[in-house]
Every structure is written in C-alpha cells, then in structure tokens.
Amino acid sequence: MMKHIRYVFVRTLPVLFAFLFLGIAFGLLLQRAGYNFVWALLISTFVYAGSMQFVLVPFLGSGINLFTVILMTLSINCRHIFYGLSFIRKFKGMGKLYPYMIFSLTDETYSLLCSTKIPEELDENKVTFGIALFNHIYWIAGSVTGSLLGQFITFDTTGIEFAMTALFVVIFIEQWMSVRTHLPAIAGLLCGTAALLIFGAGSFILPALIASIVIILASKNIVQAKEGALK
Amino acid sequence: MNFAYDAGIVITVAVCTFLTRLFPFALFGRTQQPHPLVLYIGKILPSAVIAVLIIYCLKTVQFTSLPGYAPQFLGIAIVAALHVWKRNYLLSIGVGTVCYMFMVQMVF
Numbered sequence: 001m002m003k004h005i006r007y008v009f010v011r012t013l014p015v016l017f018a019f020l021f022l023g024i025a026f027g028l029l030l031q032r033a034g035y036n037f038v039w040a041l042l043i044s045t046f047v048y049a050g051s052m053q054f055v056l057v058p059f060l061g062s063g064i065n066l067f068t069v070i071l072m073t074l075s076i077n078c079r080h081i082f083y084g085l086s087f088i089r090k091f092k093g094m095g096k097l098y099p100y101m102i103f104s105l106t107d108e109t110y111s112l113l114c115s116t117k118i119p120e121e122l123d124e125n126k127v128t129f130g131i132a133l134f135n136h137i138y139w140i141a142g143s144v145t146g147s148l149l150g151q152f153i154t155f156d157t158t159g160i161e162f163a164m165t166a167l168f169v170v171i172f173i174e175q176w177m178s179v180r181t182h183l184p185a186i187a188g189l190l191c192g193t194a195a196l197l198i199f200g201a202g203s204f205i206l207p208a209l210i211a212s213i214v215i216i217l218a219s220k221n222i223v224q225a226k227e228g229a230l231k
Numbered sequence: 232m233n234f235a236y237d238a239g240i241v242i243t244v245a246v247c248t249f250l251t252r253l254f255p256f257a258l259f260g261r262t263q264q265p266h267p268l269v270l271y272i273g274k275i276l277p278s279a280v281i282a283v284l285i286i287y288c289l290k291t292v293q294f295t296s297l298p299g300y301a302p303q304f305l306g307i308a309i310v311a312a313l314h315v316w317k318r319n320y321l322l323s324i325g326v327g328t329v330c331y332m333f334m335v336q337m338v339f
Contacts, residue, residue, distance in 0.1 A: 021321050025328070033236075055284065056244050060237045069240055073247035074279045079275040080248075083267065084255030089257045089258065102256050103249055156292055159332035165303070166310045166324040166331075173314050175278045179291035184275045188282025201290040208286070212279040216272070223275055 008130035011116055016138045022050060023142015024149065029057050030156055031150030034140045044143040048106065050137060051171065052076050053143075054164040068206045075209055083110040088129065097129050104132040106139075108190055178184035181226040185217040298339035306331035 027040045039060075047053055052073055059069060083105050091101040109132050118127045150157060176185055188208075195208035216223070259265055285307075293299030309328035317323070 002319065018321060021325065039241075043233060043245075047241065047248055047249045049244075049279075051284070052244060052248060055287075056240070059240050059244075061233070062242070063233070063236065066239065068241055069243050070247055073244050074251060075276055076284070077248050077251040078273045079267065080251040081255050084252060085265075088256055088259060102252050103291075105252050107280055156336055157332075159335040160302075160328065162306055162331035163324060163328045165285065165307065166273075166285045166327040168288060169307055169310045169327075170314050170320055170323050172278075172281045172285060173311060175281060177312065179278065184279040185282050188279035189286065190285030191279070192283040194284055196290055201302045204290070205283070205287055208283045212283055213272075213276065216275050217280055220268075224271065227275075 003092035004126045004130060007119070007122060008127060008134055009131050011112060011127075012131055012134045012138070015112065015135050018108065020142040020145070021133065022163075022167070023139050023144075024146035025160065026050075026053055026057075027143040027146020027148070028150045028157055029146075029164070030143075031056070031147040032160065033057050033060060035146050035147075036151060037061060037147040040143040040147040041140065044140045045136075048104065048139060049077060049138075050106065051167065054167060057164075059161065071206065071209055075213070079107075080105065083107075086110075093127050094129065097125070100130065101132060104136050106135065109135050179227065181223050183223055183226075184212075184216055184218055187219075191215065212215050256283075302331055302334040302339055305334060 023044065026044070027037070030040050030043070031037075031102065043053055047056070055072060055076065084102065087101070087105065087110075091098055094101055112131050112135070113128060116127070116131065118124050172185065176182060191211040192204070192208045195204040195211060198204070199207055240326055249314065264270075289303055306327055308325050309330050313319075313326055314323035
C-alpha cells in the first residue's frame, strides 16, 4: 500500500502545485464574492472542474437563468468527451470505482493517466484510482485554503479576479499553438465582442455561445480540411 | 443573496459537468465510436468558448478612462508574453495576476 501511495504522490506532484495555486485563487474569489469555505468545499468536491468553477463564481447571486448555465457548462466541458473515449475499457474494469473514475476525469488527471507507464510490480487499478483521488484532494485542499485565507487574513485582494482572465488567456494560447486552424478561436473572439456590443455586459454570453456554435457547424468542412481527420 | 437559487446553479453545473464526462462511457463501447459531428464539436468548440470567456472577463472594461482598460490589457499582455516565452502555467498566471493587482491597487 505504502509503495502505491509513494508512487502516486511523486507522479502527481506537478498537479499538487498547480491545483494548490489555482484552488487558492478560486477560494479567494469565492470568498470575495461572499461565499465561505463551505461553498468552496462543496463546489470543489462535487463540481470539480477548474475553468468552469471560475466561471461559476460570478453566476452566484446574479440570478442568471439556468439555461445559460447549462449551455455554458456543456460547451466549456464538451472536451471531456475525448478524455473518456480513451478510458472506456480501463475504467469499466475497475468495479465499484467506475463511477468515481468517470466523475474525476479532469484535464490534469487525463493527461497524467495518459502519460503514466505503471510499473509491473504495482497494481494498475490502485495507481489509476490513486492518481484521480489525489488530484481531487489537492483541488479541494487548495480551494478551502484559499477561502479561509480570504476570511482570516486581511490583505487587499482587489484584482485577484484577474486570475480567471489569466487562466483563460493561458488556455487560449495553448490551444492556439496546438491547432493549425485558428478560425474557431477567432470566431469566438469576434462573436464575443459583437454580442457584448449588441446585448451589453449583462446578457451577451448566451448569444455569443450560440453564434460561435453556429459558425463552427457552418465552417465544418473548412476546419476539417485544415485540421485533417479527427482521431 | 438567494441561497436556494445559488445552490440550484451549483447543482446544475455539477450535473452538467458530470454528464459531459459520463457521455462517452454511457453511449459507446470498446469499438463503437461517436458520431463524427459529436467528435468535431468536442474538439473544435472549446477553442471558441475560451475566446468567448476571455471577452466575458473583459466585459466591464470601459474605454472612457485609462484605469478602465489599461490594467486589463497590460495584464493580458504580460500573461501572454510570459506564456509564449516560458510555457509555464503557474508563472504566467501568478506573475500576471500579481502585476494586475499591483496596477489596480497602486498605479491606476
């Protein structure tokens, strides 16, 4: 058991740093919005989706309609479809852990599971489950720490909300560099800007998402010609 | 603040997030692949959505005065430059956020 824990801990160290850092930023934001560590604990335990949790913060207390929430969550997280495809067989063989493995398949857990060659002497299922569980715990620990920091240590946190902008800029650059066609990214920027100008800050996100989806569907042939066949 | 509505939002996000993760497991077996259109949306849509989210973060920008837009755009420039240079998530986000906080608290 100990050697499994040690192996999983070493493998997940990079995620530990990333999740503590981002989790703390999330907890601080949530605290600033007026929601204490209980919210941080519950959201990070049961939602457990980095970018989406940042998007969720300004939703709270805003009276946003649930349809917008649903469309945003589905479009931000639709990338998960790909993650699951690679692990259908493996997770199905994990018995009682199967539902948890599906639930906890975040970007980071996915990339660790893809890149980890589990040593012969270790139990594959234990290591797979361990990686998923440890990452989840890091994320919860970071979020709760952040909200407690915000609650008990008084320093000026004005501007901490920029962590969300910075996170999206970083993801945007990573995606930009990983694909050949930038049409979807540019479409998103244009649709977002146009919708903001037309509908105003309060209600532009839904039309912006719908317009992006329409453009992406309409330009399927162009995008696929440039991107090549989907794997 | 409306507790029940906030709880409803959190539950909605939790359920929808789980559904996107459950989707491939629930619908496809070892050999059967999803419809190509589903794969296409899953692969291409996130780049557009992230772009929309950046605009979403900038929705309160005001071009009428310097403090209304300079910190945001300088902050983004710092994050982007650092990230293109080092490709280190924590460095780009951490330094960018601290610079932004410094700008809104001390400079502008």
